[in-house]
Amino acid sequence: MSDITKQSLSELVENIKGKKLSSSEVTKAFVERSEKSKELNAYITEDYANALNKAKKFDEKPNLDLKLPGIPMAVKDLFCTRDLRTTAGSKILNNFVPTYESTVTQNIWNEGAILMGKLNCDEFAMGSSNETSFFGNVQNPIDKNLVPGGSSGGSSSAVAAQLTPITIGTDTGGSIRQPASFTGTVGLKPTYGSCSRYGIVAFASSLDQAGPMAQNVKDCALLQEVISTYDEKDSTSIDFKRNEYSKELTKDIKGKKIGIPKEYRVDGMPKEIEDLWKKGIEYAKDCGAEIIDISLPHTNYALPTYYIVAPAEASSNLARYDGVKYGFRVEGENLIDMYEKTRSEGFGAEVQRRIMIGTYVLSSGYYDAYYLKAQKVRKLIKNDFDDAYKKVDAILTPSTPSSAFKIGEKTNDPVSMYLNDIFTVPVNLAGLPGISIPAGHDAKGYPLGLQIIGKAFNEQNILNIAHAMEEKINFKNNINDWWIK
Amino acid sequence: MSKNKSEYLINRNDNQYEVVIGLEVHAQVTSESKLFSTSATKFGAEPNTQVSLVDAAFPGMLPVINEYCVKQAIKTGIGLKAKINKRSVFDRKNYFYADLPQGYQISQFKDPIVGEGKVILDMQDGQKEVGIERLHLEQDAGKSIHDLDPKNTFVDLNRSGVALMEIVSKPDLRSPDEVNAYIKKLRSIMRYLGTCDGNMQEGSLRADVNVSVRKKGSKEFGTRCEIKNVNSIKFMQMAIEYEANRQVDLIEDGQTIDQETRLFDTKKNETRSMRSKEDAHDYRYFPDPDLLPLEVSDDFIENLKSEIPELPDEKKKRFIEKFKLSPYEANILVSDIETSNYFENVIKKSDVKLATNWIIGELFAALNEKNLEITESPISAGNLSKLINLIKDGTISGKIAKTVFEQMMEGDKDPKKIVEEKGLKQESDPKALEALIDKVIDDNRDKATEYKSGKVKLFGFFVGQVMKVSGGKANPQLVNEILKKKL
Numbered sequence: 019m020s021d022i023t024k025q026s027l028s029e030l031v032e033n034i035k036g037k038k039l040s041s042s043e044v045t046k047a048f049v050e051r052s053e054k055s056k057e058l059n060a061y062i063t064e065d066y067a068n069a070l071n072k073a074k075k076f077d078e079k080p081n082l083d084l085k086l087p088g089i090p091m092a093v094k095d096l097f098c099t100r101d102l103r104t105t106a107g108s109k110i111l112n113n114f115v116p117t118y119e120s121t122v123t124q125n126i127w128n129e130g131a132i133l134m135g136k137l138n139c140d141e142f143a144m145g146s147s148n149e150t151s152f153f154g155n156v157q158n159p160i161d162k163n164l165v166p167g168g169s170s171g172g173s174s175s176a177v178a179a180q181l182t183p184i185t186i187g188t189d190t191g192g193s194i195r196q197p198a199s200f201t202g203t204v205g206l207k208p209t210y211g212s213c214s215r216y217g218i219v220a221f222a223s224s225l226d227q228a229g230p231m232a233q234n235v236k237d238c239a240l241l242q243e244v245i246s247t248y249d250e251k252d253s254t255s256i257d258f259k260r261n262e263y264s265k266e267l268t269k270d271i272k273g274k275k276i277g278i279p280k281e282y283r284v285d286g287m288p289k290e291i292e293d294l295w296k297k298g299i300e301y302a303k304d305c306g307a308e309i310i311d312i313s314l315p316h317t318n319y320a321l322p323t324y325y326i327v328a329p330a331e332a333s334s335n336l337a338r339y340d341g342v343k344y345g346f347r348v349e350g351e352n353l354i355d356m357y358e359k360t361r362s363e364g365f366g367a368e369v370q371r372r373i374m375i376g377t378y379v380l381s382s383g384y385y386d387a388y389y390l391k392a393q394k395v396r397k398l399i400k401n402d403f404d405d406a407y408k409k410v411d412a413i414l415t416p417s418t419p420s421s422a423f424k425i426g427e428k429t430n431d432p433v434s435m436y437l438n439d440i441f442t443v444p445v446n447l448a449g450l451p452g453i454s455i456p457a458g459h460d461a462k463g464y465p466l467g468l469q470i471i472g473k474a475f476n477e478q479n480i481l482n483i484a485h486a487m488e489e490k491i492n493f494k495n496n497i498n499d500w501w502i503k
Numbered sequence: 504m505s506k507n508k509s510e511y512l513i514n515r516n517d518n519q520y521e522v523v524i525g526l527e528v529h530a531q532v533t534s535e536s537k538l539f540s541t542s543a544t545k546f547g548a549e550p551n552t553q554v555s556l557v558d559a560a561f562p563g564m565l566p567v568i569n570e571y572c573v574k575q576a577i578k579t580g581i582g583l584k585a586k587i588n589k590r591s592v593f594d595r596k597n598y599f600y601a602d603l604p605q606g607y608q609i610s611q612f613k614d615p616i617v618g619e620g621k622v623i624l625d626m627q628d629g630q631k632e633v634g635i636e637r638l639h640l641e642q643d644a645g646k647s648i649h650d651l652d653p654k655n656t657f658v659d660l661n662r663s664g665v666a667l668m669e670i671v672s673k674p675d676l677r678s679p680d681e682v683n684a685y686i687k688k689l690r691s692i693m694r695y696l697g698t699c700d701g702n703m704q705e706g707s708l709r710a711d712v713n714v715s716v717r718k719k720g721s722k723e724f725g726t727r728c729e730i731k732n733v734n735s736i737k738f739m740q741m742a743i744e745y746e747a748n749r750q751v752d753l754i755e756d757g758q759t760i761d762q763e764t765r766l767f768d769t770k771k772n773e774t775r776s777m778r779s780k781e782d783a784h785d786y787r788y789f790p791d792p793d794l795l796p797l798e799v800s801d802d803f804i805e806n807l808k809s810e811i812p813e814l815p816d817e818k819k820k821r822f823i824e825k826f827k828l829s830p831y832e833a834n835i836l837v838s839d840i841e842t843s844n845y846f847e848n849v850i851k852k853s854d855v856k857l858a859t860n861w862i863i864g865e866l867f868a869a870l871n872e873k874n875l876e877i878t879e880s881p882i883s884a885g886n887l888s889k890l891i892n893l894i895k896d897g898t899i900s901g902k903i904a905k906t907v908f909e910q911m912m913e914g915d916k917d918p919k920k921i922v923e924e925k926g927l928k929q930e931s932d933p934k935a936l937e938a939l940i941d942k943v944i945d946d947n948r949d950k951a952t953e954y955k956s957g958k959v960k961l962f963g964f965f966v967g968q969v970m971k972v973s974g975g976k977a978n979p980q981l982v983n984e985i986l987k988k989k990l
Binding site for chain 1: 556560565595597
């Protein structure tokens with residue numbers, strides 16, 4: 019079969035289960051396409067030989083009862099993988115090989131999937147364009163010189179370019195949904211506490227959440243079903259009843275109340291985004307949903323709040339990268355000198371910027387004015403959503419305020435870069451699930467996404483709405499394999 | 504001179520200064536595993552053999568609270584008669600050091616697990632109450648070893664992540680003696696509870712000592728200095744004495760005291776400045792987002808209360824009331840749970856008064872000489888009880904008992920057997936004694952005559968002779984009676 023890599027996850031699973039395809043055939047196809055796609059720079063670390071071996075082993079004794087039988091996949095390089103280098107896109111972990119496996123990836127391997135390699139990302143997941151990676155920027159398969167979004171840029175690029183049938187990313191302020199939107203793919207940020215953070219290189223602990231990225235909603239649902247488990251090794255993991263998201267997936271969303279928050283009509287938002295949103299509302303109506311205008315009054319404060327909370331936690335989380343125990347080290351005259359040299363050379367500019375911001379907002383004399391106030395505002399933002407969910411079942415917004423931008427376009431303007439997260443950040447602050455689905459194109463033909471935000475622990479509802487709308491939207495990605503010579 | 508005999512004051516140029524002391528005691532929680540990981544906590548293990556990925560702060564590793572340590576902290580709080588906070592929060596204390604792998608210590612800053620409590624001290628001139636400000640749980644750091652290599656520092660992470668209780672006293676202590684009593688009492692309470700072994704040599708108990716001085720009668724506190732990480736009571740006392748005098752000298756010299764952190768140099772017996780207030784770390788405390796607030800229910804606390812054993816204060820009261828011990832005796836016997844257990848085992852089957860004297864007297868002296876703890880006593884409580892019964896029922900004299908006791912110290916032998924084997928049984932048969940006495944009088948006719956003619960001092964001579972002839976076994980009381988009659 020020549021078109022293996024064009025198949026969705028569900029098709030591949032069906033074909034492997036029906037013995038029409040072997041794991042080896044599938045793995046070989048994705049490995050070959052990945053090898054031909056080096057220009058995208060989606061991978062940081064390739065593990066193709068091992069993947070092919072594992073596929074062979076799987077085929078010798080295939081367990082077809084598994085949910086991801088012999089399915090190859092690459093994952094964001096923020097997940098620790100046993101015996102395979104894990105860098106978090108940073109020089110400081112350039113040589114780091116974990117002896118342990120993250121819970122989320124372990125769940126995936128337990129269901130029969132096979133690791134192909136580690137995907138590029140912004141350094142420590144700090145970025146919205148994948149340009150902060152020590153391993154270079156990633157090309158968006160939509161168009162050369164276009165960013166794939168970030169921080170899960172390698173992941174979005176790899177899924178859109180069909181180098182991997184599905185993948186996982188992490189989302190602290192939009193790092194799954196924004197790159198999904200930029201590449202015409204589907205990305206789900208689950209409820210905080212749904213997927214274990216054990217073994218994921220931490221950025222901002224109270225916001226970080228792993229989630230699936232795929233070509234379509236159904237694949238996303240299946241992967242979410244696999245990765246979402248209660249884990250005693252993560253004290254913030256929540257023990258709630260998880261659905262069989264893919265089995266329970268339905269397009270029947272008749273009578274669902276969908277809220278449209280007026281505060282998301284931000285100043286200077288391109289008309290294309292406004293139009294996309296309007297179209298989205300019509301699609302939702304077509305599916306039988308009821309549209310209700312709502313207000314999330316503290317939306318304006320979400321971005322500044324996020325850029326206090328996230329750097330504060332990051333400044334502390336990244337203190338462990340000090341050159342003492344593992345990872346990159348520059349020798350120094352004394353301990354302090356070694357710290358300074360190691361961290362100055364080991365961290366990139368954006369990471370250093372956020373460590374500085376975080377250190378500042380936690381400093382004595384500034385703590386109350388910044389960190390404490392931000393925590394209070396965070397509570398107000400969460401209250402906004404709680405109030406809204408008294409009236410509606412889900413909320414529909416654009417995923418991003420623009421389509422993908424050019425590589426280098428915003429690198430010297432961090433604030434304009436941060437503004438990219440304006441629609442996604444409130445969801446992380448409130449710990450809610452959100453999904454981005456491709457919903458149209460802008461004038462340049464670049465994909466645009468819509469975001470559906472749900473109630474906590476109700477991933478099923480937003481997957482259903484996304485699934486129903488996906489059919490009406492009938493999105494087609496314009497990818498011409500320009501990078502394959 | 505002060506009115507109160509035990510008052511500790513420093514005199515300079517007609518001025519009297521009072522010393523104000525507060526302690527921050529770091530007590531290692533007795534627990535098989537660490538506060539947030541499953542690594543072992545055994546003392547003296549090979550370096551870096553008790554370190555998990557969490558303790559070494561590997562990427563993506565997360566802390567999970569050890570419920571047992573929480574219980575231990577709450578029990579200690581109950582022992583300190585303190586308020587137990589049903590909701591407490593773990594914070595990160597951020598600073599860089601080679602033996603702090605995370606780059607922060609998980610501690611409790613704003614909301615500790617235990618609030619205000621108190622400790623009662625028995626001082627020579629009566630009881631003194633010392634207030635407890637708070638008790639919180641925190642991680643210990645690893646150990647930096649600077650003397651193994653001229654250029655490099657080695658790091659041992661075995662201690663990294665071990666659970667500590669920081670017990671902060673109010674500034675209620677006024678003398679090195681009170682500090683001694685306070686530490687001992689705290690240690691005693693925790694050993695009763697089994698929450699900290701109190702072993703200062705192994706670093707299970709160490710303290711930061713806050714010292715300030717003020718003119719006697721002043722209500723204002725002086726500027727304090729904190730002496731870091733002092734690991735023996737003796738050093739604490741020496742450090743306080745030095746530091747208080749240093750501060751008094753400064754004041755008398757018209758200078759001011761800088762609030763600072765100081766180190767105690769045990770070799771030179773002096774404190775030295777470590778860092779001033781201006782150089783103090785900004786620890787950037789904030790709630791650890793990897794951990795949810797710690798919430799405990801009333802039932803959880805009540806269950807722990809039901810596990811609390813009788814504590815030293817209550818035990819002392821019972822010993823005085825029930826066994827009619829003096830406060831002094833009771834204090835000694837309850838100071839250590841092992842001692843009080845031993846005592847209670849001995850008196851199960853023997854006389855309380857004799858038991859008290861023998862334990863506080865002979866046994867303590869003998870153990871002290873051999874440098875043994877009560878738990879290592881060669882004489883079991885059961886056998887000491889038998890020995891006391893042999894004295895009580897007149898089988899042996901107190902003097903013989905000491906001989907028997909000495910032999911028991913050589914190895915835990917049944918005193919009855921020793922008495923039998925060595926033929927040490929007291930001669931209490933009046934007929935046998937009469938015969939013995941008759942012979943002694945017969946052999947010393949001249950002395951007997953002298954006695955009768957008024958030289959009564961010779962009575963002692965006869966007693967001695969009888970005891971000598973009997974090999975010390977004659978019942979001295981009977982010997983007295985019969986001799987008086989015969990002479």
